[in-house]
Every structure is written in C-alpha cells, then in structure tokens.
Amino acid sequence: MLLNLARTMLIDEGFTGLTLERLADASEYSKGTIYQHFSAKEDLIAALANQSAAVRFSLHKRASLFPGKTREKIVALIVADELFSLLHPHHFRSELVIRMANLQTRASSSRMEKMQDIEGHTVELVLGIVNEAFVDGNLSPAPWCTPEIITFGLFSLVVGSQLGHLNFCDMIQRLGITQSNPAIRQNVETYLDGLGWKPLRSQWDYDLTAQRVRKEVFADDFQRLGNP
DSSP states (O other), X not given: OHHHHHHHHHHHHHHHHOOHHXXXXXXXXXHHHHHHHOSSHHHHHHHHHHHXXXXXXXXXXXXXXXXXXXXXXXXXXHHHHXXXXXXXXXXXXXXXHHTTSOOXXXXXXXXXXXXXXHHHHHHHHHHHHHHHHHHTTXXXXXXXXOHHHHHHHHHHXXXXXXXXXXXXXXXXXXXXXXXXXXXXXXXXXXXXXXXXOSSOTTTSOHHHHHHHXXXXXXXXXXXXXXXX
C-alpha cells in the first residue's frame, strides 16, 4: 500500500514532489516509520523501481517460454511489454520517471543489488534468444553486428519509443499514431527484417504470432482487461 501511494505521488507530482515527509503526511504511517523502511527518497525510488522491474520481468519470463521460432519469441516479449503497459499503467508511467533519478549514491546497497539482479536477468533473457537465433542459422548479419549490439538495439528501440509516447504525445499524434504499442511492434519487425532475422515478415504472419501469444500465454491477463 505504501509503495502504491508513493507511486501515485511520483506520477502526479514528479520526482521533486515526492518526499518521505509528504509520503508520511499522506499515509497512516509516522515519519519515523517511513525512515525505518527507506533511508532516503532515492531508496524509496529504488524500491519502486524494483517492484516494477519484477512485475515486468515476470511477464517477460512467461513470454520467453512461448513455443515458437526465435523471432516469434521476440514478438512474445513485445506482447508482454504491451500487456505490462495496459495491465499496470501506474508501473509503466512511473518506471520511466524513475529512470531519470540518480539512485547510485543514496539508495541502499541491497536495493541497488536487487535492481542490478533483475536487470541482469532481463538482459540475459533477451540475449539468450538472440544467441539462439545465431546458433540455429536464422540470424547471420554482418560480423560487426554482434548479439550484444542487436540486444542493445532492441532495448533502444522499445524503451526509446515508450519514452517518446509519454513525453512527445502531441507530436506522435500528428503522425497519425494514436496507439503506440502496435507501432512499436511494427518498428521492431522492421528492425528485425533489416537484420535479416528469418523468417522475414514477408515469409511469416507475425500478427498471427502475436494473437497466439495473447491466447496461449496471456489469455487470463487480457481477459482481465476485457480484451480476450
């Protein structure tokens, strides 16, 4: 409950508007109790980051088990991200604000270690799929285009698009893009086609793959959204 309240304050009032003192005033807890849980505001922000990252990673983990081709597993991860933004909008919106905070100096070492652990698992998951595509021969780009570079490209494309959607909404709407999630998935498909990741979009129906992921992996979750 305390983290949920802090997350709402972070979204409504921004990073500077969230303080431990204001959180105590808005909750049923005393200032002393708040400081027993969080050593500083940055420690609280780190706790919010870890909570969101754990929720997102749990969806990514489920998506990675989709029984398809390696490129289909990337589609499954994108669907998981779509679900995260729809099912947990407060986590999604606050997560991008959190990333702007400097947590290194004042957040507790245990929370920073947990954050690095979750982020490491996420990188390993995506990099593992990319490496699998290299091994099975479905991905063989130029020698300089390593699995690590490709994984970085995927993160840059998805996270950059999400930041653009939140911070440049009016500009994006001028492009006629009213829903960012389908556009992000199409941009990822274009990126993967450019890498020559087989099967290419001209050879495979990845929209059908996304539908399968929604039904076979996340049926109950999308049902909760009223979007089976």
